[in-house]
Amino acid sequence: MGPQTSFDFIVVGAGMAGVSAGYFLSQHGRVLVLEMESHAGYHTSGRSAALFTEAFASPLFCALSTGSKKFLMTPPDRFAQDKIMTPRGAVLVGRADQQASLDELYEKTSQISPTIEFLTLDRVLDLVPVLNSEGLAGGVFDQDAMAINVNELLQGFIRGIRQNGGELRPDEEVLGLSISGNGWTVTTGKQTYQTEIVVNAAGAWSDVLAERAGAAPLGLVPQRRTAILFDAPEEFNVREWPICMDVDEQYYFKPEGGALMGCLMDQTPMSPCDVQPDEMDIAMTVDRIQNATTMNIRRIVKSWAGLRTSVEDQVPVVGFDQTVPGFFWLAGQGGFGIQTAPAMGQVAAALATRSALPAEFEDLGIDALAMSPKRLQNS
Template sequence: MAEFAYIIIGGGMAGASAGYELSAHGPVVVLERENQPGYHTTGRSAAVYSEAYGNATIRALTTGGRGFFMDPPAGFSDHPILTPRGAMFVGRDDQLTALDRTAEETSSLVKTIRRIDAAEVLATVPALRSDYVAGGVLEPDAMDIDVNGLHQGFLRGLAARGGSVVTNADVQAVERAGGLWRLTTSAGEFSAPILLNAAGAWCDKLAEMAGAKPIGLIPKRRTAITFDPPADTDISAWPAVVDVDEQFYFKPDADQLMGSPADETPSEPCDAQPGEIDIAIAVDRIEKATEFKIGRLNSRWAGLRSFVADKTPVIGYDAAVAGFFWVAGQGGYGIQTAPSLGRVVSSLVTDRGIPSDLQDLGVEQAAMDPARCQAA
């Protein structure tokens, strides 16, 4: 049996970032069921970094990772992980209050965010309809994330520090005896005193195997499409355009546009597939807001964004099961928060508390404590 200090279940962004940081403290193995670690949610995201998105904890974690993203450690990546994009939240007449509230809440943390009028919205993305848009909020410093570059950077760094990733390793049984976890997988047996549950949509299933109380994690399906922009339209400088009540979004994706109906349909953990109705809703909502006539789709996919009730990640040791650590509930923010969450996980696993720079931004251990989700 292979022995380690830490076993991490799940090789997506959560497991990779945690493994990267934790491998500085002892031998780590990441166990991944699929033959590629980014196969599930990590490989299906919209790749946006927005400091205005999500609740206060998410926004603090996102801002706290900006330094890492902009200036990663030597050798992490040979090209920038973030590239300028910008984000523009837009609304109709009946959404003006939501725009004001978004501007007020987010500009306190990010000084460059500002409320803009309909004329500026239309000047920024002329394809939006003048009889639809009543105003916007501009986040000029939102970025595109090279998700694969970030993920591979974590996995390479983990390997360079002596950690390993085992793919095609489906964890099938989990037992604890004599202070050690012993895992049976399709790639052999592994043991360690500390087990990290970074299994994405499957986190509650893994917890059940380990005898831990579930956290009420709900995987929610989100659909994405890509399509060509209107002929002779230069989309390269457009920001991501997001309905202020998150009813749809679209953004340039190389020379095409990626769009979503921003659906959140509860699902069992699975290999999520896009539904025809959600695709039709995406096309309808985007066409209503713009001059686009969306014909043929270039691609379509869906992924699971997994949330607990308060939409804050669940990070910490289980109160009732020794050596069982949760890395769950990253929802729709698991890429942009990954540098910070990797550090938080490593620091809490090794009993050092939340890193002080993240505390200064308002990240609190209590807000992420698994016990808050296990009370019922």
């Protein structure tokens, strides 16, 4: 007997979106996740900063993060082999000429979280002693921000899919999708499959996949973001530092093992691709972090870039396509697709099985209609 070719749900893309949706869908039927690369998380999901913060997210992403927190803190039995969340903290800092940005941020975030603190210059320097004190005004501190073990989360979802009888098949790019009275025929370079429902979790390629299925693209824009890993100054124990970010999103740096990860917070629109960092952007990352601190970055251990993909209103797109039956969108998570994955996966599974959202999600203000592709397809 050959491999099974008929499934209740076929999920395209084994990034965090695809495997989280696959995990919750596998509780309802047979799931196949198809991934064009040799392993899950090869693209954006394997290139993130792995941060969880509710306070520094937009209201809907904040609600989706809060809806994900319980799962991330106390995942189901046998889901993970190690803990997923570790306390980290996040401080957004500003100079005197950025005081208005700091005030505005504090005003906004302290309404979301009672533990948000406005830090004086001295307290900021206690937390991140390498900051250049000259001209620095202070910071807004989210002590509840956490570091996410992204690989543990990704592998937990994949393990769960398998435990529920589902499969992940790497090295299979979905090249063709056609619908008939019998449902979808999904063609890869290796195999032809049948399913009732196709979940489009193709990240930066979601519009490309939609066109292969005969659906109209939604205007998803992948944006490049550049990161470096560099040697930490030897005189400090950087492992205890929070993530430190410029309040006007010019840079951030954070501990990564005994080294530091730095990011330019750039947003350069790109076509979907295996994105690589630009040399100028790497130089600019170094420059901005050196200007903001007393650090002299002597050695870059590695550099990389990832694509954060959004539609114009920066709200994720979750729901059935309005014109092509059985084609389900799960895209546009921008910079929050890791910390919101458990909730997004549950929302996707509820909507794809035409069930109600979990009651606690509605209480949090997670509005399925606000995320529907309908808002982008009716204009």
